[in-house]
Amino acid sequence: MNQMNIANVDLNLLKAFEALHDESSASRAALRLGVTQSAMSAALRRLRDLYGDQLFVRTGRGLAPTLRANQLKPVVSEALNKCRQSLAMVDPNASHYEGRSVTVGLSDDFEIAYGRRLIEEIALRAPKLRLIFRQTHSQIVAHALMERSIDLAITAGGFAERTLSRQVLGEGGYLCLVDPSSLADGQHEIDLDEFVQREHILVSSGGFIGITDEGLASVGLSRQVCASTTHFAALPYLLKGSQAVATIPAHAAQSIAALTGLTLLPCPLTLPRYPIELGWRTSTQLDPVVLKVREAIVACFA
Incomplete structure (x- = not known):
């Protein structure tokens, strides 16, 4: 890899990287960012030069991330979210939720029972924020949070790790x-x-x-x-x-x-009855968007 200086890097490439990773398709990533497909292909070439890695390889099902791309994804997304957070600080009335998403891990019993209600709460509290529901359960939830494939989780426990925080939402039968x-x-x-x-x-x-x-x-x-x-x-x-x-x-x-x-x-x-808990990485405590979704979840279970 060539010696890098951030002053010479187009930081829009990070948005392209995030979109490519999320969408697994150059055409869908282009559509998401409102650019042409040729511009997205050019961005991918520049990203490959920048990181000295293929990053995404073509398969029968679209673009698959390499190991390096999967290692980069949480770091890049966190950096972009910090940028979005900084813009919200200077203009709190702006529609700073557009383009942001929060991934909630839950089993589909919670999605069936609370998903629609949560969508409606988010529409009131954080307009244009996109929720992503991802399947998880108490045996795997801690790992999913720590590897950053989800931001929040609703499960019957599983948040014992030192770097995770939790809140009891209620109990079930x-x-x-x-x-x-x-x-x-x-x-x-x-x-x-x-x-x-x-x-x-x-x-x-x-x-x-x-x-x-x-x-x-x-x-x-x-x-x-x-x-x-x-x-x-x-x-x-x-x-x-x-x-x-x-x-x-x-x-x-x-x-x-x-x-x-x-x-x-x-x-x-x-x-036996069982606890229903909300869990998150303690490090996301100060992210106002994750906090908004946490508040919406608590309101749905109240």
């Missing part, structure tokens, strides 16, 4: 979802015997055992899981027309039932 055609007329609950006799759909990020299996084992029972899925959004399609039951967090069960016509039932098994 469980409800059951079934197709109403599988119930007798006027039936509003199922007992433990019927619960065990029915087939079950398990929602899990990868395991074969869920909280329901642990609860059943504690009373000497087990269940038959006919299928498992990683996404709550699939449940309406997996439950409709079947005798199966899914036992899932209450916030997701209520939202799914409201939109799909599935029936909510109390769980006949006593299951």
Whole structure:
């Protein structure tokens, strides 16, 4: 790599780098920044010279970042966000949210239950800010925050790392979802015997055992899981027309039932409640945009 002097570097190249990394496509990156595709291709050539690396390689699915590009991304984005933050300090009334995005890590049960509400809160508090929802869960959330692939996260814990901060948003419980055609007329609950006799759909990020299996084992029972899925959004399609039951967090069960016509039932098994927490890198404490999103999340859960 040639000796570099920041005085000789066009800092707009950093915006091009960020757009290329986010969009994985020169044409989409050009569209995002409002420049021609040839200007974006020229920017990529200059970036490659600047960093002495290919940065992005063409694949069948667009441009894939190299290891060096992935190492640069959080540093470049943080530098650009600091610049945006500095402009907001001198003109607090400007629309300084345009062009900024905040990535919220959450599992799709929280996205289903709170996503729309959060979009509306952000429209009021930070107009033109873009939210990016990214799948995560408590086992992987700390790593995702520390490697900067997400800015904030809503999970049932997982924020024990020293460099992370957290705030309790509330606690959750469980409800059951079934197709109403599988119930007798006027039936509003199922007992433990019927619960065990029915087939079950398990929602899990990868395991074969869920909280329901642990609860059943504690009373000497087990269940038959006919299928498992990683996404709550699939449940309406997996439950409709079947005798199966899914036992899932209450916030997701209520939202799914409201939109799909599935029936909510109390769980006949006593299951432990769990904390719902908001986590973030302590180093982002002073970023006013991340703070705005944190405030909006807290308001949604209030």
